[in-house]
Amino acid sequence: MKKIKVYRVLGGILAVYGIIGYFANLLYKGLERGIILSYPTIVGALTSFVLNIFLWAGLILLWRADKNESPDKKSKWLTFIKIYVIFSLLVVTTAIIIPHLVKSLKG
Numbered sequence: 001m002k003k004i005k006v007y008r009v010l011g012g013i014l015a016v017y018g019i020i021g022y023f024a025n026l027l028y029k030g031l032e033r034g035i036i037l038s039y040p041t042i043v044g045a046l047t048s049f050v051l052n053i054f055l056w057a058g059l060i061l062l063w064r065a066d067k068n069e070s071p072d073k074k075s076k077w078l079t080f081i082k083i084y085v086i087f088s089l090l091v092v093t094t095a096i097i098i099p100h101l102v103k104s105l106k107g
Contacts, residue, residue, distance in 0.1 A: 007065035015058025
């Protein structure tokens with residue numbers, strides 16, 4: 001009989017809730033304002049994905065569950081966290097650079 005790990009279940013619930021909650025919020029805002037694809041809208045959507053506390057907590061709990069169950073193996077969730085951090089830094093850098101780039105090209 002396989003034991004259910006609390007970290008793994010809670011991490012999965014938080015990660016799924018973070019993803020579903022993000023898309024529900026994005027859909028709600030899109031329907032409320034009318035779907036407008038502009039730079040501020042896209043950056044706002046990506047920034048809210050980057051700052052999604054439920055997804056962060058879920059990924060960290062899943063990573064810790066892997067480390068607790070088998071400390072000698074490398075966790076696949078750590079790889080997802082690294083990709084998420086790289087994506088987050090890319091989004092923040094893009095959000096900072098693009099307005100300055102547009103101003104310099106116009107002016």
